[in-house]
Amino acid sequence: MSSLENILHFQAGLGVLANMFLLLLYIFIILGHRPKPMDLISCQLTFIHIMMILAGGNIWLADIFESLNIENDIKCKTTFYISRVMRGLSICNTCLLSVFQAITISPSISLLAKFKHKLKKYMINALFYIWVFNLSVSSDSILSVGSFTNVSETKQIKVTKTCSLFPVNYFIRGLSFTLSSSRDVFLVGVMLNTSTYMIIILRRHQRRFRYLHSITHLRASPEKKATQTILLLVVFFVVMYWVDFIISSTSVLLWVYDPIVLTIQKFVANVYPTITPLVQISSDKRIINVLKN
Template sequence: MSSLSFMSSLENILYFQAGLGVLANMFLLVFYVFIILGRRPKPMDVISCQLTFVHIMMFLAGENFWLADIFESLNVENDIKCKATFYTKRVMRGLSICITCLLSVFQTVMISHRNSFLAKFKHKLKKYMINALFYIWSFNLSFSSNLIFYVSGFTNMSQTNQLKVTKSCSLLPMNYIIRGLILTVQTSRDMFLVGVMLTTSTYMVIILHRHQRQYKHLHSISHLKASPEKRATQTILLLVAFFVVMYWVDFIISSNSILLWMYDPVIMIVQKVVVNAYPTITPLVQISSDKRIISVVKTGILSATRFFLKT
């Protein structure tokens, strides 16, 4: 297989992944909006709604996708387009890891034992959730602005001191100290959040194991499997585990590119596939594990079937 054919195959995978991710997240977003507006929502529904919106924006900010087409139609200068799309992707990537961490923390509080330290936060969960989301958005909107000044749309590929990050955008030369400082600060933030997710995930696994062992003689196994609380916890554990794996793969690829100041179109497309894997899988896992969504889908299918049979 030639290099051009291989690149074309990777790009087709990327487009298919983006299309699937946008459709799944849009469906989930509509569902959460109806839940939030229709009745008193659970705190986890509001957090999941935020995460879904963030993932939609991650896809729309991707190169050669809708946001880029909008800028093109408005005749926006390439330099402004590059800064805007790069900033949006950086903010949404930071929000994705922060909100996923928040989801893990709040689920840990939800299932904690009533005599534990975390139990006292349960009755104020909604208040803490709103405050946490506000600070997360504020932090990422400011934190992710550090590289805007180094992104430019005026790329001269004859200059080897520029790092091409997309087909029309590049990172301008920066001091080794500044480059290392930015990478260190970003890595420290991400390592802290990943550490929190791993800690809360371990705690949730311990709680689930204790509950299953303690109440095994009181409940049937089928009842334990059908527990909404347990099912929600297992879903979040699965999402956190998948996020951590994809994060490390992305971290290794992006760190090598920045430290070596090297551009490889194949590696860049592979990195995009890795980055988009989590926002693509997340809505599919949530849809398949939420009985409310499954019930809505079944009702919709039955209604559509009856309608077509009548006509």
């Protein structure tokens, strides 16, 4: 168990450092180097992943709260609420990144082309509504989480040393599970559809201009590189999401939680926010140029 916790701490440390480094680079690019429309989403996604790792793993955020003179019940509710909000924002922003990249590379004759000129306006509005939606939907976690007392008396699920999930009505638990899973399934479906659309566009583009441009030029296209990066992130997110979904939903619905299973779930949940900045840093030419300079 201690070795698993050490791996979890190492993963969290790597994820936080990589995301903080990427966040600083995005801020530098946005302030002074002609940012792309999707940079705002990527910058926000990086910040979300920092908070997601800190709160979702209940590693350092709980330790920070220990130094504050606040009731433990408030600490538990705050940590889990932030974790739920950031998880929802992560899937929403990943989906938004996929949709807007599909709009960006869509040909001028397509139905999506009319949205290109107002992409920035739609993006700002979408980001605002996404935050409002997730802050509202995740509010139920405030009632279902609290300070750990006695498992034998109240049938709580102890998820940290000091926090636990309270048993709730089966109808409420099922309703909450249905709403959150429906949202996630819908967004994953949108990501898979936009990913398929982008793959079709890239294949058509490559066939159409095969004789007009060299293969080297096609591989070096910034739009193609950005699209391939987003496709990689979407596929990786979907795979890790379903693994995390199976583990967490089984535990909550059966109301059974094992410390080892909980540690594995935290590790799986942190894989995507840890890998994402490494993929973005290695694939974005602007970031590579900034590092070289």
